Amino acid sequence: MKQQKPKILRDFLIYLTAIKGKSKRTRDEYDYDLTLFIKFIKAIQDDLDFEKMETIDIHEIGQDFFKEISLEDMYMFLEYCEERRNNSAYTRARKVATLKSFFKYLKSKRHIIEENPAEELETPKVSKRQPIYLSFDEAKTFMTGIQSKTHHDRDYCMMTFFLNLGIRVSELCNLNMDSIQERFMTVRGKGDKERTVYLNDACIAALKAYLENERPYVKNASENQALFLSQKGTRLTRQRVAKIVKQINHLSGLDKKKLSPHKLRHTSATMMYKSGADIRSLQQILGHSNVSTTQIYTHVENKEIQRVIENNPFNI
Structure with missing residues (x-):
């Protein structure tokens, strides 16, 4: 899908970032979904082989093409994504959101x-997925996997930020010295929305x-405003931070399955909620625009449910 895009699609992608403030990652997802959708519709119209959709040229498609698209075409596309591409309900729901946004535009x-x-x-219909997180003891074990040499202080500070502040990996990578x-x-x-986060004692000590x-002592440190730097003196990427988390997970002996920076964010949010944080405060800390997103952290563990039932006054 590296061919030239139709002008209307290019215009829409510019609108997403310039006006709507969407991130590059979101823009890329919309680009992928819409390119696939347009190629699918063209394949249907021209009776082309779905197996060769990657080679379909769409750059000359004009405005009239979209005037002919129906609701049934969209459902056929979603069926194709489920049957041929094995897309999950979650992935198909994202494609629906993409189509709604594009056609509204x-x-x-x-x-x-x-x-x-x-x-x-x-x-x-997407089933609600409970967040995967570390227990407090697992989190302590995880922190022991930070290597004592090379970038110990940097990695310890980053993991401390994840566990104490619940920030996203993209937010951590975007931090500057003047942040x-x-x-x-x-x-x-x-969406480039800014929020202010309080640093507790653990964060202050790790940062210091x-x-x-x-x-x-990192190369070109004085010339780079990024807070967290690589060995080459460049801003750390999301991919690099994810690899660091994976390495710490392995070296700690925890080897938690599919542990990622986002799972550490889940861990932080869950621990804050279990320690008494109200849902509105948690929403502000995590930077959720909708409180319904924050409510996934109100899940209760099975052991806690068992304890409530055991303590029922009628349990005599």
Whole structure:
């Protein structure tokens, strides 16, 4: 899918980032979904082999192409994604969101279509996935896997931020030296929305150690505003941080399955909620725009449920 995109698609992608403030990652996902959708519709119209969809040229597709698309075409596309591409309900739900956003743009912003076929498009039912997280003891074991040499202070500080602040990996990578003012840190989240996060004693101590013992000695440190630097003196990427988490997980002996920076964010949020954080405070800390997203952390462990039932006054 590296061919030239139709102009209307390129315009929409620019609109997503320039006006809607979507991240590059979100823009890339919309780009992938819509490119696949357009190629699918063209394959249907021209009776082309689905196995050769990658080679379909779509760059000359104009506005009239989208005027002919129906709700039934969209459901056929979702069926194709499920049957041929084995997309999960979660992945298909993302594609529905992409189509809804794109066709709303075609109607309300560009006035290319008079009726929006995506308005009635239903989202596949997605089962609520409880967040996977570490227990407090598992988190302590995880921290023992941070190597004592090379980048100990940097990695310890990053993992401390994950577990204490519940920030996203992209937010951690975007931190700059001037993001921190005394005990407060400015975090740039999804859609470039900023929020202020309080640094507790553990974060302050870990940050102090990193800034005093390691960062000044990294190559070109004084010329780079990124807070967390690689050995080459460049800003750490999401992929590199994920590899660091994977390595610490292995070296600690914990070897938690599929542990990622996002699972550490889940761990932080779960522990804060279990320690008494109210849902609104947790929403602000995590940077959720909708409180319903935060409510996944109100899950209760089976052991806690058992204890409630055991303590029932009628248990006599």
